Amino acid sequence: MNKLSIIGAGFSTAVLCHYLQNKDVHIFEKSRGPGGRSSTRxxxxxxxxxxxxxxxxxxxxxxxxxxxxxxxxxxxxxxxxxxxxxxxxxxxxxxxxxxxxNNDFAKNLIDINKCKFKSKIEKIEFHKGHWKLIDDGRSEYNTQNLILTLPQEQTYSLIKNLDLKFKIEKNIxxxxxxxxxxxxxxxxxxxxxxxxxxxxxxxxxxxxxxxxxxxxxxxxxxxxxxxxxxxxxxxxxxxxxxxxxxxxxxxxxxxxxxxxxxxxxxxxxxxxxxxxxxASNDLPVFWDNQLRLGITGDWFTGGKAENSWQNAKLLANIINN
Ligand SMILES: Cc1cc2nc3c(=O)[nH]c(=O)nc-3n(C[C@H](O)[C@H](O)[C@H](O)COP(=O)(O)OP(=O)(O)OC[C@H]3O[C@@H](n4cnc5c(N)ncnc54)[C@H](O)[C@@H]3O)c2cc1C
Missing domain, CATH: 3.90.660.10 (Polyamine Oxidase; Chain A, domain 2)
Known part of the structure; x- marks a missing residue:
């Protein structure tokens, strides 16, 4: 069982890797490398x-x-x-x-040995006190703590069937x-x-x-x-x-x-x-201490890397304390 898993290997995850005290993280990323929207072709x-x-x-x-x-x-x-x-x-x-x-921003903070690339998480379930992740290759991974760092719409498709205090209303x-x-x-x-x-x-x-x-x-x-x-x-x-x-x-x-x-x-x-x-937004980042689930991303406060940093740092502080 993983202690902490993060879905997505973009700039938000780079920031989390920097600020989280628990460095024992497992990262699941659907692409071939880190970067997300801070990407380089x-x-x-x-x-x-x-x-x-x-x-x-x-x-x-x-x-x-x-x-x-x-x-x-x-x-x-x-x-x-x-x-x-x-x-x-x-x-x-x-x-x-x-x-x-510009993928250097993420590449130089994320340890690629902690990443499973080409693994698109299609389903997350809270099951017997821990999270189960299922990827597009039908592999399953168990984790005690889970953080999502995906764009808003992709976050929505993973959480829409869960009973959370956090709701996403419309695509922004x-x-x-x-x-x-x-x-x-x-x-x-x-x-x-x-x-x-x-x-x-x-x-x-x-x-x-x-x-x-x-x-x-x-x-x-x-x-x-x-x-x-x-x-x-x-x-x-x-x-x-x-x-x-x-x-x-x-x-x-x-x-x-x-x-x-x-x-x-x-x-x-x-x-x-x-x-x-x-679009400009003003949501607080999400952390559920009982479910041990966090959600962050630039879109909580805007659309720039500085928003990703602000929100991921805030979430890391909540988890660290
Ligand atoms: C064209 C463009 C230009 C931009 N220009 C600027 C700029 O000049 N300055 C600036 O500050 N910001 C700019 N931005 C915004 C900036 O890129 C983002 O704010 C920042 O990169 C967001 O990082 P993130 O980690 O929050 O999200 P993302 O980078 O989107 O990371 C999410 C990651 O999750 C992965 N993922 C998604 N779904 C799944 C799944 N189901 N399973 C596994 N992995 C998944 C994605 O592949 C991605 O790697 C630009 C964005 C774009 C698209």
């Missing part, structure tokens, strides 16, 4: 794309200290602009990224798409990031090459392009049926926006995030 001969979390910009001193203490974290330099017909340079703010990719998480693009090296992009205003499709473009990672091919110009949530909502069904149509629509919008007539595209791909961000 590696493409052979090209390099890496931060197709999830773009950067961390701490709002509090305590979070800033926590983030800066993680191994392999560096600053993302350069100027950032807003495009709204014309360019407006944005005020400077600290932007932190992983040296090798918003979708978006991220395009990963590599062009033959071009010098037209002067800035590190572009906030796009008043465009129905694109909301943000990150000049990945400006992150100066040695793993990236310096013969190329790399970008991650993010869509608006409205475009995400309107097109998620189409994405499942015809990914290429979505990819090409976003790409054409990007090329048009930067007046690129004859692009030399070396790589293009799109990832759909059904649960990218949470």
């Amino acid at each position: 590696k493409v052979d001969d090209i390099g890496v794309f931060d197709h999830g979390l773009q950067y961390i910009s701490p709002k509090t001193e305590e979070f800033s200290k926590f983030i800066s203490s993680i191994k392999g974290i560096k600053k993302w330099h350069g100027e950032f602009v807003e495009l709204n017909g014309k360019e407006k340079i944005l005020p400077k703010s600290e932007k932190l990224i992983g040296e090798n990719g 998480m918003k979708p978006c798409f991220t395009v990963m693009l590599a062009l033959k090296k071009t010098s037209i992009f002067k800035y590190s990031g572009y906030v796009i205003k008043n465009n129905p499709i694109i909301s943000w473009c990150a000049h990945e090459s400006s992150k100066q990672r040695s793993i990236n091919n310096n013969e190329l110009t790399q970008f991650t392009i993010q869509t608006t949530e409205e475009y995400g909502y309107a097109n998620f069904k189409k994405y499942k049926e015809n990914k290429n149509e979505i990819l090409n629509e976003i790409l054409e919008t990007f090329l048009h926006m930067f007046n690129i007539d004859h692009p030399e595209v070396v790589h293009k791909n799109v990832h759909g995030w059904l649960y990218a961000y949470a």
Whole structure:
């Protein structure tokens, strides 16, 4: 029987691993590695794309200290602009990224020896004073204490049949798409990031090459392009049926926006995030001392890594005491 099990190996779990006094944890993760939405896509001969979390910009001193203490974290330099017909340079703010990719935030705090990857937990049951977890391979695991760190909707599907004091009413998480693009090296992009205003499709473009990672091919110009949530909502069904149509629509919008007539595209791909961000929320994290069940995630207070940290730290403190 495990003493403490956590479902999900994203940033919330990284924070829990740091703050929980009990380090004897078992982590179940449906993907192949840690990171969750703070994720990095590696493409052979090209390099890496931060197709999830773009950067961390701490709002509090305590979070800033926590983030800066993680191994392999560096600053993302350069100027950032807003495009709204014309360019407006944005005020400077600290932007932190992983040296090798933004999954470094989770990778460098989670001990992968404690993780069971490719294990999607499909059912949890409270049975004779402990929790039973059943994964998609029909394997069963018993644990005394359990913490869920999943996006709100995925948490809902695991707890909906349980008799808890905690209820999830409606989905508050918003979708978006991220395009990963590599062009033959071009010098037209002067800035590190572009906030796009008043465009129905694109909301943000990150000049990945400006992150100066040695793993990236310096013969190329790399970008991650993010869509608006409205475009995400309107097109998620189409994405499942015809990914290429979505990819090409976003790409054409990007090329048009930067007046690129004859692009030399070396790589293009799109990832759909059904649960990218949470709307502002104000739920307290959940801990049931009798059932020994905890629930946390960014979505309790917002949709950023700093929210994950705030909530996971709070839950760890409750459990530690
Ligand atoms: C495109 C995008 C851009 C973003 N940009 C920023 C940004 O610039 N700055 C910022 O601060 N934040 C940003 N965010 C938000 C940030 O990524 C999240 O706040 C943070 O990563 C959430 O971490 P988490 O651990 O709470 O959840 P997650 O990262 O979602 O972790 C949950 C984990 O649980 C796993 N899982 C789900 N269901 C199961 C199951 N049944 N069994 C096992 N495992 C399961 C998932 O695979 C995942 O690894 C962005 C998010 C997205 C999607």
